[in-house]
Amino acid sequence: MATIYGMTNSGNCYKPRLLMAKLGRPFRHVEVGSDDNGTRSAGFVAKNPNGMVPLLEMDDGRLLAESNAILLHLAEGTRFLPADAYERALAYQWLFFEQYSHEPYIAVRRALLTFPERARDATPERLALTLDRGNKALRVMEKRLSESPFFAGKSISVADLALYAYTHVAHEGGFDLGGHHAINAWLRRVEDDPGHVPIGWLPGAG
CATH class of the missing domain: 3.40.30.10 (Glutaredoxin)
Structure with a gap:
């Protein structure tokens, strides 16, 4: 196992x-x-x-x-990795976006505000920077999701799971998703996909 x-x-x-x-x-x-x-x-x-x-x-x-x-x-070999070469490349594109333009700001700001051991790093300058860059990433996502139900096309992929992980808890980092209607609809689509579990779930926990 x-x-x-x-x-x-x-x-x-x-x-x-x-x-x-x-x-x-x-x-x-x-x-x-x-x-x-x-x-x-x-x-x-x-x-x-x-x-x-x-x-x-x-x-x-x-x-x-x-x-x-x-x-x-x-x-590999599942519905979460597109068979079409272009859609697969789109999935890769959004995975890179998640690590370079999304996670360093949305995830980091959440950590600064919620993890006690990170509090010393939560300077006003860093909080302002992560808020600005994180909101920029959300605007990019909103535009894509206003054009497509999922990031790599019509079906859910690894790109959606990667971006879902920190977007669905973005409010913990002080990000307001209220005006991002396409993102909120996408979050519900990911959650409605079979087998969905919350962030606190562990195997054997039910």
Whole structure:
């Protein structure tokens, strides 16, 4: 059985759990946090020298890090990775967008405001920057979703799961989604897709 090492309240760690749930695949979750130095322990660093979660350990012991790389691997041959070459490239495009233009601002601002260990980094300048850049990312998403039901076309893909992870909790970072009607409709479509589970869900938790 595959094992996913991660933090329950992390959006990046939620991504592979959400995909596994939607695929109905069994896996084991091992909680590894940064607040208690779990990601810096010798045992974990031996598995991932970068000292970050999530980390996927496959049945045969092979290891794979980086949330979106894990998504792509798990989605191979499923409905979450488009068969059409162009739509597959669109999925990749939005995965890159999520990591470069979305997560560094929306996820980081949430962490600054909700994780006590990050409070010292929540300077007015950084909060202003992440709010501005995060809202820009939301505007880009709103435009795309006003034209298409999902990011890579007419069907849900790994791109939607990646972007859903932190967008659905963006309010925890002080982002107002009230005027983003296309985003809100998309959030409901992702949640209505079979097998959906909330961010706090863990295998065996029901």
